[in-house]
Every structure is written in C-alpha cells, then in structure tokens.
Amino acid sequence: TLLDSRPKPLAGKTIVMTSGPTHEPIDPVRYIANRSSGKQGHAIAAALARLGATVHLVSGPVTIADPEGVSVTHVESARDMRDAVERLLPADAAVMVAAVADWRTANEAGEKIKKQPGAAAPALQMVENPDILAGVGHSKQRPRLVVGFAAETQDLLANARKKLDKKGADWIVANDVSHTTGVMGGDRNAVRIVTRSGVEEWPDMSKEEVAERLAARIAAALQTIEV
Numbered sequence: 001t002l003l004d005s006r007p008k009p010l011a012g013k014t015i016v017m018t019s020g021p022t023h024e025p026i027d028p029v030r031y032i033a034n035r036s037s038g039k040q041g042h043a044i045a046a047a048l049a050r051l052g053a054t055v056h057l058v059s060g061p062v063t064i065a066d067p068e069g070v071s072v073t074h075v076e077s078a079r080d081m082r083d084a085v086e087r088l089l090p091a092d093a094a095v096m097v098a099a100v101a102d103w104r105t106a107n108e109a110g111e112k113i114k115k116q117p118g119a120a121a122p123a124l125q126m127v128e129n130p131d132i133l134a135g136v137g138h139s140k141q142r143p144r145l146v147v148g149f150a151a152e153t154q155d156l157l158a159n160a161r162k163k164l165d166k167k168g169a170d171w172i173v174a175n176d177v178s179h180t181t182g183v184m185g186g187d188r189n190a191v192r193i194v195t196r197s198g199v200e201e202w203p204d205m206s207k208e209e210v211a212e213r214l215a216a217r218i219a220a221a222l223q224t225i226e227v
C-alpha cells in the first residue's frame with residue numbers, strides 16, 4: 001500500500017514462482033490432482049512483492065485470491081505450467097512451490113467416459129510429467145537462486161537432500177506432511193531449509209510467517225555475490 005514504507009531490498013529483482021496444484025485431465029469432466037491449497041506459495045509471492053521484487057507467479061487451480069502486487073498466470077496442467085515458467089525466464093530467482101502432479105493420463109478422452117452396463121471400470125494409463133523445478137535448475141537461463149519445496153511423509157531430510165542435487169536447486173524447503181501434522185490445507189507449517197551447507201530448522205509458525213522469513217532470506221541471498 002502507499003503507507004508501506006519498509007525498505008525494498010528486492011527492488012529491481014525478478015522472481016518466477018509456481019504455486020497450487022496441477023490438474024491433469026482424464027476426460028472433459030474429470031481430472032487427477034495433488035492436494036494443495038496454494039496458501040504457502042501465494043503467501044511467499046506476496047511477501048516477495050512486499051520486499052520490492054517483480055514477482056511472476058504461475059498458479060495452478062486454487063480457490064484463494066491472487067496475491068497482492070503479483071502478476072499471475074493461471075494454468076491447469078503441469079505441461080502448461082512448465083511452458084508458462086519457461087516463457088518467464090530469465091529471472092534472478094525461482095521459487096517452485098507448486099504440488100505438480102507427477103503423472104498425467106496417457107489416454108485423455110475427448111468425450112466424457114460413460115459407464116457401460118456390465119463393463120469393467122476404465123483403466124488409466126499414466127505417463128510422467130515434466131519436472132518443472134529440475135528444468136529451471138538445469139536451464140541455460142538458470143536463475144542465480146533456485147528454491148524448491150519437498151513435502152514428505154517419511155525420511156524428510158534424506159529425501160530433501162536428494163532433491164537438491166537431482167533438481168539443481170540451491171535450497172529445498174522441506175516439510176513433513178504426514179497426516180498428523182495438519183499442514184495440508186492448514187494455516188501453519190514447520191519447515192527445514194536444506195542447503196549444501198546444512199539444515200536450518202524453523203519452528204512451527206504460520207504460513208504467513210514462513211513466507212516473510214523465506215522472502216527475507218531470499219533477499220539476503222540475492223544481495224550477496226554468492227548464494
């Protein structure tokens with residue numbers, strides 16, 4: 001707002017982001033999706049914008065409003081999300097928060113699949129979707145800072161470390177989404193920032209607070225020569 005006179009350490013910086021789930025069509029009326037409210041990703045986009053960044057957010061289908069001060073491209077499928085992200089490069093940083101569907105149907109039906117009396121349930125054939133974060137992390141136009149997320153139900157740190165390398169990311173924000181934590185769809189989150197130099201454990205806090213703190217950490221990293 002006009003009254004916001006806080007310093008703008010990310011002024012002049014461009015950040016590309018993903019948030020929300022993707023929807024992979026089965027037929028014109030059905031889809032496969034991941035659970036994601038978009039709350040955490042959208043909050044990060046807004047927090048980066050408040051620090052002065054030009055934020056380009058590619059959002060899958062969510063019910064929450066577009067974050068304030070952010071330019072949003074709305075997409076449905078992982079392939080559309082990937083295409084939109086590629087069009088938004090180059091950027092100073094990428095923050096990929098979307099819960100991208102790992103697979104899509106290989107045989108999307110052009111017409112609604114009808115029940116046939118006595119017939120077996122239709123079988124879905126699946127093929128793997130592009131890995132958007134890995135594409136950015138290994139791109140010729142790789143941003144200086146590439147941040148991914150990892151929602152895990154077990155072996156949190158080991159899995160997050162593997163993702164750092166596999167995806168060419170600088171940081172993985174890891175969170176435990178086993179059913180007892182209530183992270184999915186909720187307003188709170190307890191994350192760990194996994195980097196090549198170690199693991200930073202953040203206490204349980206609101207998704208807004210995680211967003212503020214991550215945005216500040218991104219601003220600090222982009223102000224140094226090395227990230």
Ligand code: CTP
Pocket residue numbers: 018078096097098099100101102129130131132133134147148149150151163167
């Ligand atoms: N990601 C992505 N494109 C995909 C899959 C994941 O950009 N097709 C990104 C997510 O946005 C997140 C990170 O990669 O920032 C980790 O996602 P996750 O689902 O935890 O990793 P996967 O490699 O898909 O591994 P798995 O689901 O098997 O744990």
Ligand code: CA
Pocket residue numbers: 100101102
């Ligand atoms: Ca996945």
